[in-house]
Amino acid sequence: MILMITGTRTGIGKALAEYFLEAGHDVVGCSRRHATIDHPRYRHHEVDLADLGQTKKMFRSVRQEYGKLDALVNNAGTSSMNHFMTTPEEVSRKIFDINFFAVLNCCREAVKLLRKSTEKSSAILNVSTVAVPWAIEGQLAYSASKSAVEQLVRVMSKELSTFDIRVNGIGLPPVHTVLTRSVPRSKIDTLIARQAISRQCTTDDIVGPVEFLIGRQSEFITGETLFLGGVH
Numbered sequence: 001m002i003l004m005i006t007g008t009r010t011g012i013g014k015a016l017a018e019y020f021l022e023a024g025h026d027v028v029g030c031s032r033r034h035a036t037i038d039h040p041r042y043r044h045h046e047v048d049l050a051d052l053g054q055t056k057k058m059f060r061s062v063r064q065e066y067g068k069l070d071a072l073v074n075n076a077g078t079s080s081m082n083h084f085m086t087t088p089e090e091v092s093r094k095i096f097d098i099n100f101f102a103v104l105n106c107c108r109e110a111v112k113l114l115r116k117s118t119e120k121s122s123a124i125l126n127v128s129t130v131a132v133p134w135a136i137e138g139q140l141a142y143s144a145s146k147s148a149v150e151q152l153v154r155v156m157s158k159e160l161s162t163f164d165i166r167v168n169g170i171g172l173p174p175v176h177t178v179l180t181r182s183v184p185r186s187k188i189d190t191l192i193a194r195q196a197i198s199r200q201c202t203t204d205d206i207v208g209p210v211e212f213l214i215g216r217q218s219e220f221i222t223g224e225t226l227f228l229g230g231v232h
């Protein structure tokens with residue numbers, strides 16, 4: 001398979017890219033800064049996904065090199081934890097630019113290449129968060145942007161079904177990454193205690209469900225967001 005995974009410089013995106021490379025796939029990754037993966041089947045694009053021009057340029061280059069994509073994993077994201085009363089408008093807009101509009105733009109550009117996939121059905125997978133179902137205080141813009149992504153999953157799954165492109169989401173509880181390093185340990189522990197499986201999610205817990213949701217085993221699943229860890 002030829003996969004595109006966004007946000008592969010650090011964290012979950014990097015772990016996913018390394019897993020799929022190890023499994024023998026070609027991986028196209030991106031982030032604003034330089035690559036942290038060095039592998040013959042890995043291509044890195046330095047792009048700010050909040051910039052549509054840069055995003056289009058990256059997809060043009062993918063088309064020239066590979067001519068198709070089999071899966072897109074929209075993983076790149078950002079967050080800012082603050083009471084909404086003290087969150088400046090530009091911070092909320094930046095969160096939506098990256099977490100929602102960049103996802104929408106990547107989907108639109110990727111569809112042209114996913115339609116050329118030789119797989120029975122190609123797939124888009126978007127990363128969501130426990131902050132949506134648990135409506136976590138201090139994460140208004142972040143959780144609202146990911147709620148929008150979950151709605152995108154539902155609507156887009158219908159709009160792309162005629163092209164045999166499936167659209168799903170994966171909802172994650174707290175994972176130890178750059179994104180969460182400033183969150184107090186006590187707050188993370190409180191969230192973990194609410195999970196049915198009350199231990200911290202690791203990237204090893206994520207790769208299998210991602211592989212399932214973009215692969216042949218889930219050919220009859222679309223429009224769903226699957227939460228890990230027992231989040232209800």
Ligand SMILES: NC(=O)c1ccc[n+]([C@@H]2O[C@H](COP(=O)([O-])OP(=O)(O)OC[C@H]3O[C@@H](n4cnc5c(N)ncnc54)[C@H](OP(=O)(O)O)[C@@H]3O)[C@@H](O)[C@H]2O)c1
Nearest residue numbers: 007009010011012031032033049077129172174175177179
């Ligand atoms: N960690 C958690 O507990 C958790 C829980 C639930 C959901 N999630 C979701 O999981 C996803 C990955 O998060 P993570 O925890 O792995 O965070 P992370 O370590 O901060 O990784 C985010 C990645 O996205 C890239 N990125 C950020 N803004 C970008 C932009 N404008 N354009 C291009 N690339 C950009 C970053 O690279 P550059 O800095 O080089 O751009 C980085 O590679 C996010 O969607 C997040 O919301 C995380």
